[in-house]
Structures are given as C-alpha cells and as structure tokens.
Amino acid sequence: MDKTSRVPNVDDLGRAATDAGRRRLLQALGLPPVAAAVAGTAAPVQAAVSTQARIVIAGSGLGGIAVANRLSRMLSGAKIIIVDRKEVHNYQPGYTLVATGVWPVDKVSDRNADFQPAGVEWVKDMVAEFDPAANTVVTAGGQRIAYDFLVVATGTHQDWGRIEGMDLKAIGTHGLASVYPSPEAAVATWAAMDAFRQKGGKAIMTLPATPLKCAGAPLKMTFMLRDRLKQAGTLDKSSVTFCSALGSVFGVKSVNDNVLARWKDLGIAVENNLALKAIDIGAQRATFTSPEGMTTDMPYEFIHVVPPMRAPDAVKNSDLAWKEGPMAAGGWLEVDKVTLQHRRYKNVFGIGDINGTPRGKTAATVKKSAPIVAQHVVDAIAGRAPSQQFDGYTSCPLIVREGSAMLIEFDYEGRLTPSLPMIEPLQESYFAWLMKIRMLKPAYLAVLKGRV
Amino acid sequence: MYEIWLMLNIVYEIVLPLWPGLLALLVVWLALLAKARGPALGRQGGPALVLGAAAAALLFVGLPSLTQSSLGNLGYWVDWAFVAAVAVAGGAAVGLLLWPLLALLRGGRAT
Numbered sequence: 002m003d004k005t006s007r008v009p010n011v012d013d014l015g016r017a018a019t020d021a022g023r024r025r026l027l028q029a030l031g032l033p034p035v036a037a038a039v040a041g042t043a044a045p046v047q048a049a050v051s052t053q054a055r056i057v058i059a060g061s062g063l064g065g066i067a068v069a070n071r072l073s074r075m076l077s078g079a080k081i082i083i084v085d086r087k088e089v090h091n092y093q094p095g096y097t098l099v100a101t102g103v104w105p106v107d108k109v110s111d112r113n114a115d116f117q118p119a120g121v122e123w124v125k126d127m128v129a130e131f132d133p134a135a136n137t138v139v140t141a142g143g144q145r146i147a148y149d150f151l152v153v154a155t156g157t158h159q160d161w162g163r164i165e166g167m168d169l170k171a172i173g174t175h176g177l178a179s180v181y182p183s184p185e186a187a188v189a190t191w192a193a194m195d196a197f198r199q200k201g202g203k204a205i206m207t208l209p210a211t212p213l214k215c216a217g218a219p220l221k222m223t224f225m226l227r228d229r230l231k232q233a234g235t236l237d238k239s240s241v242t243f244c245s246a247l248g249s250v251f252g253v254k255s256v257n258d259n260v261l262a263r264w265k266d267l268g269i270a271v272e273n274n275l276a277l278k279a280i281d282i283g284a285q286r287a288t289f290t291s292p293e294g295m296t297t298d299m300p301y302e303f304i305h306v307v308p309p310m311r312a313p314d315a316v317k318n319s320d321l322a323w324k325e326g327p328m329a330a331g332g333w334l335e336v337d338k339v340t341l342q343h344r345r346y347k348n349v350f351g352i353g354d355i356n357g358t359p360r361g362k363t364a365a366t367v368k369k370s371a372p373i374v375a376q377h378v379v380d381a382i383a384g385r386a387p388s389q390q391f392d393g394y395t396s397c398p399l400i401v402r403e404g405s406a407m408l409i410e411f412d413y414e415g416r417l418t419p420s421l422p423m424i425e426p427l428q429e430s431y432f433a434w435l436m437k438i439r440m441l442k443p444a445y446l447a448v449l450k451g452r453v
Numbered sequence: 454m455y456e457i458w459l460m461l462n463i464v465y466e467i468v469l470p471l472w473p474g475l476l477a478l479l480v481v482w483l484a485l486l487a488k489a490r491g492p493a494l495g496r497q498g499g500p501a502l503v504l505g506a507a508a509a510a511l512l513f514v515g516l517p518s519l520t521q522s523s524l525g526n527l528g529y530w531v532d533w534a535f536v537a538a539v540a541v542a543g544g545a546a547v548g549l550l551l552w553p554l555l556a557l558l559r560g561g562r563a564t
Contacts, residue, residue, distance in 0.1 A: 103521060402526075403521060403522070404517070404521060404522030404523055404525075404526040405522065405526045405528075420456055421456065423531065424531055425529075428529050429528070429529070430528070430529040430531055430532050431517060431522050431526045431527050431528075431529070431532040431535075431536075432529070432531050432532050432535050434520075434521075434522055434526070435520055435522070435535075438520065438521065439467075439520065440463050440467075442466075443462070443463040443464075443465075443466030443467050444459060444462070444463050444466075446466045447459070447462035447463065447465075447466055452462055453455075453458060453459050453462050
C-alpha cells in the first residue's frame with residue numbers, strides 16, 4: 002500500500018506532536034506579533050472566572066475539544082473532564098477529498114492528545130448513559146462521573162442497520178462506496194470510483210431522509226464522480242442518478258435549485274422520494290422504497306451509499322433527547338436553537354452534530370457556535386442567563402468539479418450569509434476550491450485550539 | 454474584524470510546519486544583505502525587480518495548476534484578483550530574496 006492510501010495510526014501521528022512543540026518554541030523565541038497573535042493571546046482577553054465547577058465534556062471531536070480549549074482559558078480552578086475513547090482525531094471535512102482522489106489520506110488524521118488543553122482530565126472511555134437528573138454520566142466501563150455542568154458533543158450515529166445487506170467491510174469492492182464511515186472507507190471509496198471510471202456504467206448516488214452531518218457531501222460526491230468520468234473519457238458510456246429520499250437534494254431552496262439546474266446541464270438525473278432500503282452487494286442491485294411503500298429495484302455498477310443518521314444510543318435513550326417534534330425520532334439533543342442550552346436541564350449544553358436544531362451539522366457550525374457555548378457555560382457558572390445568540394450559521398464548500406467550488410454559507414432560516422460579502426455564494430470559483438483544499442483545514446485547527 | 458483574525462490564524466497554521474525553514478531563510482537573507490551592503494546593492498535593484506516580475510508572471514500562470522485546478526477554472530473576478538495578489542506577493546518575495554545575491558554575484562556590474 003503506498004503512502005497516499007495508507008490510513009495512519011496513532012503511532013504514525015507523532016509528527017502532530019511536534020506541532021505543539023513548535024508553537025511553544027515559536028513563543029519562546031519571542032517572535033511577536035506572530036507568536037502572540039497566533040497563539041491565542043491576541044484574541045480578546047478577559048480575566049478568567051474563578052470557580053470550582055466540575056465540567057464534563059462528552060466527546061472529543063471538533064466541538065468537544067474546541068469548547069474544552071476555550072473553557073480552560075476562560076475559567077480558573079475548574080475541573081474539566083473529557084470523556085471519549087478515540088485516540089485519533091479525524092478531519093472529517095477532508096473525507097470527500099480523499100474519496101475523490103484529491104487528497105492523500107494522511108492529511109485527515111492527527112493525534113487527539115495534541116489538541117487537548119493542559120490540565121484537562123481525559124477519561125478514555127465512551128459515555129454509555131446520561132443521567133441528567135443525578136448530574137452524572139456513566140461510561141461503558143461502568144465509571145460514574147458526576148458533573149456540575151455538562152457539554153454534550155458526541156456527534157452522530159450512522160444507522161447502517163437500516164439498510165438491509167449493507168456491509169461496511171465491502172466498501173471499495175463491487176462498486177460499493179461511502180464517504181461517511183471513516184478515512185479507510187474514504188480510501189476504499191476512491192478505489193471503487195477510480196475502477197468505475199475506467200469502464201463507466203450506471204452509477205447511483207443515495208440520500209436518506211434523516212438529518213445528516215455534512216449534507217453537502219452526497220452532492221460533492223456526485224459532482225466529482227461526473228467529473229472523474231469526464232476526465233477518464235467514459236462519460237458517454239455512463240449514467241449518474243441521484244436518488245433522494247426527500248423531495249429535494251439540499252435543504253436550502255436557493256442552493257437546491259442551483260444544484261438541480263447544474264445537474265440538468267451535466268446530465269445527472271434526479272429521482273425524488275426514493276429511500277435506499279436494501280442492497281445486494283454481490284449482485285450489484287439496490288432496492289428503494291417510496292413513501293407509499295412501493296419498492297423499486299435498480300442495478301448499478303457504482304453506488305454511493307449515505308447512511309441514515311440519528312443520535313448515539315446514550316443520548317437517544319436518555320432524558321436529554323427530544324421527546325416530541327421533528328427531532329424526537331432521531332433522539333437528538335433537546336437544546337434551545339438560539340442558546341444551545343438544554344431546554345429542561347439548564348446545566349447542560351450541546352455542541353456540534355448532536356444538537357437537535359433545524360440545520361447545521363458541519364465543522365463551520367462548530368466554528369460559530371463553540372465560542373457561544375463556552376460563554377454560556379461561563380454565564381451559567383456565574384448564575385447569569387445565556388448572553389449570546391446563535392443564528393444557526395453553517396457553511397458548505399460545494400465542489401462542482403476538480404478545480405472549482407461554491408462557498409455556500411447560510412443560517413437557520415436558509416438565508417445565504419456570505420462572510421466575504423463581495424463573493425457571490427452561488428458563483429463557482431477557483432478561490433472557493435482553494436479554500437476547500439488548502440485553507441479550511443488550517444481554519445479547522447484554529448477552531449479546534451479555541452482561537453477563532 | 455473576525456475575518457481578519459481568522460485569516461491570520463489560517464496563515465499561522467499553514468506556516469507552523471514551515472517556520473524553521475522560513476526562519477533559516479530569513480537569517481541567510483539578512484546575512485547576505487549585510488554582506489552585500491554598499492553601492493552594488495543599489496545597482497542590482499533593477500535586475501532584482503525584473504526577476505521578481507518574471508517570477509510573478511510564472512506564478513500567475515502556474516498557481517492554479519499547482520493547486521489541482523487550471524486557468525480554465527478562473528471564471529470569476531475574485532479568482533483573478535486573488536491569483537494576481539498571490540503572484541505579486543510571490544514575485545516581491547523572489548525579488549527581495551535575489552537582490553543581495555545578485556549584488557554579491559554581479560558586484561558593481563550594470564545590467
């Protein structure tokens with residue numbers, strides 16, 4: 002296996018450890034304003050709030066670690082505990098780049114330990130049970146951890162069991178692809194796409210009806226598959242059909258309409274209200290159901306499968322989950338969409354994909370909401386009401402072909418909210434492409450370290 | 454203001470793995486500058502400018518393909534402005550780097 006396709010393990014990630022060392026050395030060398038500006042001290046500085054509060058953060062993805070880094074600077078004397086078993090931190094926004102042959106896989110994995118602030122206790126286990134009435138979490142290993150304040154950052158659960166016949170280990174074979182499960186799956190997906198484009202054939206791209214993390218990923222995969230077929234000269238022998246379990250392909254109408262118009266021009270067909278129910282991997286046949294219960298069988302040479310998603314069992318089965326409304330079925334965290342504070346347990350906050358909010362399961366959502374959640378934890382410690390408001394900001398750098406993308410940003414209401422007003426969100430550009438492949442991971446790291 | 458702070462952080466994260474090399478380059482450049490100090494340095498300003506302009510032109514044409522894209526994908530004024538800005542900055546850096554080197558290699562020779 003060559004360097005570009007091997008998924009790094011924790012031992013391979015020692016280079017990431019040098020990052021923190023370099024930063025310390027940079028500061029020690031006294032290179033202002035660079036060291037001061039970039040190491041966080043140039044961010045708006047407030048006196049740390051003194052407290053003995055015990056704060057548990059469940060999950061150490063982007064949201065959990067970003068909030069931990071912020072709280073460790075904003076609070077003095079607090080006991081911060083991160084509960085998560087994973088040792089490797091994956092840059093999930095990079096999966097689509099790996100899965101379409103743009104990036105080598107080693108660009109998406111780092112060591113989790115390198116991003117956690119000093120002084121934080123790391124419990125290397127998963128939360129198996131939330132008991133908010135007792136202000137306690139219970140780990141899979143049976144450890145009970147009490148808290149004064151809780152930040153839920155567990156992310157999503159990919160519900161592969163709802164697709165009969167699906168086997169994650171088969172991704173990469175028989176034209177089976179999915180960008181979602183892991184870096185390994187992204188590598189295997191590129192292998193399947195690369196093999197498919199050599200011959201061409203019938204490709205099916207799926208979209209489930211549940212809330213999704215990175216809801217733009219299925220669209221990016223579709224655009225890039227079509228582009229790879231064109232590059233390989235097999236487009237005229239191929240067809241690409243996008244099967245959506247909804248009546249649309251994207252939740253923001255202006256973006257949905259724009260993508261559909263582009264796909265019409267590119268010859269990509271769209272079938273609405275078809276949910277993937279089952280797959281026969283060996284026979285390369287997919288079975289879809291309509292809302293009326295009608296089943297449709299489709300043969301394929303390539304299929305990109307997107308799993309239905311829900312909250313992890315620990316949240317779904319707890320009193321923290323929505324009990325009614327559109328987010329109840331998935332067991333998503335019942336937070337107020339503006340404050341991200343739990344609606345019934347006021348010492349509980351949510352960050353990232355687990356939140357049962359109308360939109361926003363992306364890294365960009367965390368970028369905007371992590372400072373708000375951290376501030377609201379501090380507000381709660383100080384006995385104040387939440388002082389800030391989250392507008393639901395999220396972003397999707399939507400790749401339209403190799404070398405070009407659209408930088409789409411929007412809020413809860415589906416209004417386009419470009420950070421750079423001179424850039425038209427629905428205008429494809431090289432600049433947006435360059436942001437996606439070169440600038441967004443550095444931005445992600447800055448969010449992770451709690452600096453932006 | 455936030456966007457400027459974000460951009461500073463992005464630049465920092467990009468430079469972080471490169472800074473030992475960049476620091477070494479800066480030290481070498483300062484040493485060369487000190488050694489080349491004198492009338493020759495002034496006379497080589499023009500040639501350094503020409504080389505910097507040539508580098509900027511090359512960067513302008515080559516940047517998209519260096520980033521898995523192509524000139525054909527530059528269809529928006531923001532793309533052209535961005536590539537031009539990067540090319541000018543890169544050309545200026547090349548010109549500055551070569552300036553003391555030219556003075557040392559060519560001495561007082563005119564172009």
